[in-house]
Amino acid sequence: MPPNDRPIVTRFAPSPTGHLHIGGARTALFCWAFARRHGGAFMIRIEDTDQARSSEASARGILADLAWLGIDWDEGPTLAEHDRAPGGAPLKPGVIGGDPRGVAPFFQSQRLPIYNGLLDRLIESGHAYAAFETTADLEAKRKAAAAAGKQYRYDRAALDIPKPERDARARAGEPHVVRFRTPDEPVVVHDIVLGEVRVGPEELDDFVLRKADGFPTYHFGVVADDQTMGVTHVLRGQEHLYNTPKHVSLQRALGFRTPVYAHMPLIFNEQGTKMSKRERDQTARRWCAEKGLAHAPDPVRGTPGLDDAAFSAWLKDKAKQLETHALERLASEVGLSLPEVSVDDFRRAGFLPEVITNFIALLGWSPPAEAGENVEKFDLPFLAKWFELERIGKTNARFDRKKLLAFNTDAMGGMSDAEFARRWRPWCQTDAPRLAALPPEQFDALAAAVRPRSKTLREAAQSGGFLFLDDAAIAYDPKAVEKNLKADAGEGLRALRSIREGLASLPSFEPAAIHALIEQTASAMGVGLGKVAQPLRVALTGTTVSPPIDATAALLGRERTLARIDACLAANG
């Protein structure tokens, strides 16, 4: 299947305009898996031709996200070990990336001479020409076409200018773009996933190859680079299907090979629309509108990005997006959880990288029967062993966060306490520093107490929150107090006083001893365990939910446990 007998080279070519999107991660994963499966090379190329939106920081972030997922590249920008996000998938130590075949640079912004050389050839052979319309001119023409109910296509007005004059004006430095003279012939694309896709010449217009700023457009950059960098297989989302005829047509004009194409189904959100960053703003906006908020909630009101003017403008305009930090501060302040859309969102939400790669691999792909009956849980080596383009489906997939969560829960449940602690620590270092600062023995004990009942690393961290309450000023949930302390003529309070005595004189303040004491207390009172455990839980945490109560008390230690019971008795007794 590889064209000729060249070794397979796949590439993932993100444009560095933000975080790595979950859909992009799947594209990268499939490119990676295909290369691994066939002993080929996987390359990263940064498509930073949009000077206004691209940033080096974004490129580095995307690289770090890929490495975190466990997707390594054979060729491309290098990423040093210390630049990888903590807690990522195990990858060989050292530097990822490099240039074994000598096809660098990997940033398109550094390949301008290559594009310009190719462009000269194209202009020379009459396949491309300079055009001088401004963006405003074109916009007007588009509007006019729309008003007339007609399909807009570039009218080739520039071709009416005699070639010598065109070239002279371009040479003289008049601002212009270079357009491709699209041949008047249909193009048939052979796609591994979709089959043959035929596009007539009336569908293709003379698209731009080089922008007025001298940078190539996506179409031109891709075609030039895939050829010069020896790419054999192009895997990308179906939203690119219509670009492919353009690329094939260009390849012919340039005498280039056409790589094998595979267009993958799209990933949708719960609402059945494309997953995008906007969703996060929409979620927050909807919430604020429902609450009838006129300005940001007090603690965050007026903080950067959340001043009254910005907030109300954002609230009214669906197209507006809050600055990332502002949006997240707002959400965390009001306890709203934003839908995750980028890999980093998922990382911070406490998902494990191997779970994410497993899950997204299943969006549009499934293992062959030979790999086992109904296999659904698998790791990267499995994917590298069994991945085939032929098994990529055609139908768009909805991203089901509940299923992802179930996968993550299973993965955490399958870990030993020690392994969990080892994996949890780096996450806490970046996302829950208070926990990471705990003494190692206490951290490990907390990890063990919290692991079996947590679905994500973040949830585990939240479960440990009780440790950081002020012993003397715990906020008691009124309903919990009523039900567990005051009901039945203060039965809970009696249990609390009784267990306090026992706790004070317990020789060893270990979970097992505490557990035994709770049992004794309960049986002495002639009640079930819950009648003792729950009041104690309310006293220690203010709520009815916490890790196992014996572990909770042991983690707190005798002194703080007694202090909290006394404070509770004082406040509610």
Added chain:
RNA sequence: GGCCCCGUCGUCUAGCCUGGUUCAGGACACCACCCUUUCACGGUGGGUACACGGGUUCGAAUCCCGUCGGGGUCACCA
């Protein structure tokens, strides 16, 4: 709107290419029960799908056509 792609449980999918072994298998979600010191986990059981309509065929989820539905795309963004 033009062009194109897609259409199996609520969701992700297996099966479709090479019609019968499938009154359609798995997973998540859901419901019920069990377990239980909270919250979770876990266990057992359950309901739910071949979009619709025509063909072809002894026989269709599987092949063909149409309808409807969903999506993509129509930039000096990628």
